[in-house]
Amino acid sequence: MRIxxxxxxxxxxxxxxxxxxxxxxxxxxxxxxxxxxxxxIFIVIAIASLLPAIWFATNVIIxxxxxxxxxxxxxxxxxxxxxPANYDTIEKIFINxxxxxxxxxxxxxxxxxxVNHEYQAFLKLSNGDKYFLISHPLIERVEEKVMKIKEKxxxx
Numbered sequence: 196m197r198i199x200x201x202x203x204x205x206x207x208x209x210x211x212x213x214x215x216x217x218x219x220x221x222x223x224x225x226x227x228x229x230x231x232x233x234x235x236i237f238i239v240i241a242i243a244s245l246l247p248a249i250w251f252a253t254n255v256i257i258x259x260x261x262x263x264x265x266x267x268x269x270x271x272x273x274x275x276x277x278x279p280a281n282y283d284t285i286e287k288i289f290i291n292x293x294x295x296x297x298x299x300x301x302x303x304x305x306x307x308x309x310v311n312h313e314y315q316a317f318l319k320l321s322n323g324d325k326y327f328l329i330s331h332p333l334i335e336r337v338e339e340k341v342m343k344i345k346e347k348x349x350x351x
Contacts, residue, residue, distance in 0.1 A: 197260040199347045201328060206252035206269045215249050241351070248272045256326055258285075258348065267326050284321040285348060288328070288341055291315050316341050 202297035205212075219242055253270040259265075259279075268277020292312055299307045314337040316328040328344065331337050344350070 198342075199260070201256040201258070201344055201347075203254040203256065203324045203327070203329065206254050206271070207249055214251050215246060219243050221248060248274075256328070260348075261351075265320070265326070281325070282320045282322065282324070285350060286321050287314060288318045288345060288350060290320050290334070290337055290341065291317065294329075294333075316344075318344075 219239065220241065223235070223239045226238055229235070230238070248271045252269050255266070255268070255270045256337065257266040257270075257275070257279075263281040263282055265282050266275060266277060266279040267277060270276075291314070293315055295311050295313050297309045297311075303309070303321050311332060313330050313332050316337050317332040318326040318328055320326075329337060329340050331340075
């Protein structure tokens with residue numbers, strides 16, 4: 196059974212993960228004041244059991260070469276959120292150079308535009324579907340990760 200799993204990063208960004216923890220802690224404080232202690236502890240434990248699913252949710256691409264399916268979705272706590280799609284063959288992995296713009300404003304309402312380049316890697320299937328893999332400002336980092344993915348998939 197040949198299954199290749201490509202990790203694309205966390206599905207929920209860090210501020211929202213911290214916000215979920217802070218909200219559970221504040222909910223605990225409110226419930227301890229509002230309800231009897233055993234009931235509030237039970238409710239908080241039930242809600243807090245969802246924190247690991249939020250904290251460890253990861254965007255992944257899972258390629259099953261035996262069944263010719265590709266899954267692009269979220270994986271958390273052993274569960275996959277999304278639907279796999281069938282494919283014939285993997286055509287190639289390619290890298291695009293994309294120009295990014297960021298506009299920053301100062302307190303004096305001055306505008307500063309910063310233009311950078313970012314490299315994005317995609318997986319292309321024979322039917323034309325493209326799946327985003329990774330992005331990074333340094334081409335060396337993207338090429339290094341693409342080479343590892345190509346080795347896993349036996350692509351040239």
